[in-house]
Amino acid sequence: MNYFSGHMSELIEQLATLPGIGSKTAQRLAFHIVSLPEEKVEKLSKTLVETRKNVRYCAECFTLTDSERCPICSDAKRDHSTIMVVETTRDLAAYERTGKYDGVYHVLHGAISPMLGIGPDDIRLKELMQRLNGDVQEVIIATNSTLEGETTAMYISRLIRPTGIRVTRIANGVPVGGDLENIDEVTLLRALEGRTTL
Amino acid sequence: MNYFSGHMSELIEQLATLPGIGSKTAQRLAFHIVSLPEEKVEKLSKTLVETRKNVRYCAECFTLTDSERCPICSDAKRDHSTIMVVETTRDLAAYERTGKYDGVYHVLHGAISPMLGIGPDDIRLKELMQRLNGDVQEVIIATNSTLEGETTAMYISRLIRPTGIRVTRIANGVPVGGDLENIDEVTLLRALEGRTTL
Numbered sequence: 001m002n003y004f005s006g007h008m009s010e011l012i013e014q015l016a017t018l019p020g021i022g023s024k025t026a027q028r029l030a031f032h033i034v035s036l037p038e039e040k041v042e043k044l045s046k047t048l049v050e051t052r053k054n055v056r057y058c059a060e061c062f063t064l065t066d067s068e069r070c071p072i073c074s075d076a077k078r079d080h081s082t083i084m085v086v087e088t089t090r091d092l093a094a095y096e097r098t099g100k101y102d103g104v105y106h107v108l109h110g111a112i113s114p115m116l117g118i119g120p121d122d123i124r125l126k127e128l129m130q131r132l133n134g135d136v137q138e139v140i141i142a143t144n145s146t147l148e149g150e151t152t153a154m155y156i157s158r159l160i161r162p163t164g165i166r167v168t169r170i171a172n173g174v175p176v177g178g179d180l181e182n183i184d185e186v187t188l189l190r191a192l193e194g195r196t197t198l
Numbered sequence: 199m200n201y202f203s204g205h206m207s208e209l210i211e212q213l214a215t216l217p218g219i220g221s222k223t224a225q226r227l228a229f230h231i232v233s234l235p236e237e238k239v240e241k242l243s244k245t246l247v248e249t250r251k252n253v254r255y256c257a258e259c260f261t262l263t264d265s266e267r268c269p270i271c272s273d274a275k276r277d278h279s280t281i282m283v284v285e286t287t288r289d290l291a292a293y294e295r296t297g298k299y300d301g302v303y304h305v306l307h308g309a310i311s312p313m314l315g316i317g318p319d320d321i322r323l324k325e326l327m328q329r330l331n332g333d334v335q336e337v338i339i340a341t342n343s344t345l346e347g348e349t350t351a352m353y354i355s356r357l358i359r360p361t362g363i364r365v366t367r368i369a370n371g372v373p374v375g376g377d378l379e380n381i382d383e384v385t386l387l388r389a390l391e392g393r394t395t396l
Contacts, residue, residue, distance in 0.1 A: 004291060005264040007249040014242050019230050025218060027288065032217050033246060034253045034262060041250040044212050045243040048231060051205040052239040055232045064232060066203040090225065093202060 008034070060131070062107045062124045063089045072096075072104055079103045081137040085128060085156060087111050087144055095142065103140070106131065111148035112155055118148075120155060129159065138166040145172060206232070258329070260305045260322045261287045270294075270302055277301045279335040283326060283354060285309050285342055293340065301338070304329065309346035310353055316346075318353060327357065336364045343370060 004012070008030055016026035033041055057063070058070035061083075065071070072078060082103030086092050092105050108123040132139070139160055143149035157167045172190035174183055202210070206228055213224035231239055255261070256268035259281075263269070270276060280301030284290050290303050306321040330337070337358055341347035355365045370388035372381055 004287065005253055005262055005268075007245075007252050007264055008262060011245050011249040014245050018227055020223060020226060028218060029216055030249070031262075031286075031288070034250055036250065038250055041246055045246045047205075047209050047212050048239055048243045048246075051209040051228070052232055052234065052236055054205050055203050064203055064206055064229075066205055070203075088229075089202065090229070 004030075061105045062109065062127060063092055063105060077102075081135050082140065083128075083131065083136060083138070084140040084142050086142050087149065087152075091142065091144075103138075108143070108152070111143055111146075111152040113148040113151070123152070125156065125159075128156070132160065132163055132165055136165055138168060140168050140170065142170045202228075255305075259303045260307065260325060261290055261303060275300075279333050280338065281326070281329065281334060281336070282338040282340050284340050285347065285350075289340065289342075301336075306341070306350070309341055309344075309350040311346040311349070321350070323354070323357075326354070330358065330361055330363055334363055336366060338366050338368065340368045 011030045011033065012023065012026045015021055015029050016023050018026075021029070054066055055064050056066075058065045058068075058073055060069055060073040063070050063072070067074075079102050083106050084092075084095065084101065084103055085106045085108060086095070087108050087110060089107055092107060095101050095105075106124070106128045108125065108128070110118055110123040112118060112120055112123065128139075139156070141153040141156055143152045153169055157169070160167045171194050172187060173194055174180065174187065174191045180188070209228045209231065210221065210224045213219055213227050214221050216224075219227070252264055253262050254264075256263045256271055257266055258271040259268060261268050261270070265272075277300050281304050282290075282293065282299065282301055283304045283306060284293070285306050285308060287305055290305060293299050293303075304322070304326045306323065306326070308316055308321040310316060310318055310321065326337075337354070339351040339354055341350045351367055355367070358365045369392050370385060371392055372378065372385065372389045378386070
């Protein structure tokens with residue numbers, strides 16, 4: 001790639017290491033970047049380093065945050081006796097967008113996956129158990145509905161059951177707006193099992 | 199998006215301004231970036247600014263380069279009497295990859311497009327005309343085979359013809375490996391018109 005300048009090649013190479021960015025996209029991004037005003041590039045460059053330096057895990061729920069404890073954990077108005085367990089900060093954001101959940105969270109940063117060699121010690125499970133003091137009344141397991149997510153949910157529920165704390169799992173079912181004929185059998189059966197009285 | 203930290207939101211916002219990066223991709227990139235080793239992020243950040251600062255246009259052919267003149271223009275072994283006119287540095291790179299062209303280039307940085315309001319003065323056309331001194335014997339127009347590229351080719355050829363310099367256009371035809379039945383009629387007719395004796 002020495003048809004471009006050395007700097008360009010270096011930039012393209014580094015951009016191409018990011019997830020989902022192939023060499024063509026990296027090229028397009030690099031050409032866009034050299035066409036931007038210098039101060040805009042400096043701002044982006046600074047934001048990258050500042051974000052990496054300042055973002056850390058909340059000491060309580062392990063979501064990504066700028067301070068010792070995240071805004072949700074430091075909010076006295078939230079119900080600290082209900083903990084929703086999610087795989088990633090993005091899942092937390094998804095539930096926060098609903099605006100209807102007023103408990104707190106616990107971010108595992110992954111899910112148990114024997115296939116990928118990820119065991120219970122590789123995710124923030126120990127830290128979850130340490131939070132289960134006398135005040136916690138319910139743990140809602142909201143891991144993904146994948147093989148790994150289900151395995152993790154099962155594992156956590158077995159771990160917590162002896163403590164007597166209520167453990168629940170978010171429902172499987174037909175997505176709102178979903179067409180029954182396009183939905184797989186397993187989901188349809190789960191929706192039937194989980195039916196509620198009207 | 200204040201479910202994430204302020205720094206994260208800021209980074210996501212800035213990444214999402216890049217071409218082809220939507221808010222979901224920006225999120226994924228931002229989460230990847232905070233998971234990288236600090237020195238890797240610092241390196242990327244530095245490369246961004248350095249590239250933007252040091253990359254400039256070659257004084258002769260206007261490709262992107264690190265020095266006053268690009269490696270191709272400063273190469274005495276290249277044939278400086280043949281100039282290939284391309285729309286972008288990426289097109290130059292495409293021809294360089296063939297390894298068979300030994301002339302020099304001229305990068306227009308765009309094409310004439312009345313639709314988008316891009317006229318002859320908005321691309322590096324004046325600079326091309328200034329290069330057409332006594333030594334230049336052929337100008338090969340290798341703009342894209344699009345409406346804009348063809349318009350530009352036509353415009354340039356009319357501009358150069360009075361100087362007596364030979365003006366050529368790269369051939370239209372069936373791509374190598376191309377299946378005739380999948381190729382549009384215009385290309386098929388161009389391939390017929392451009393047939394060569396075996």
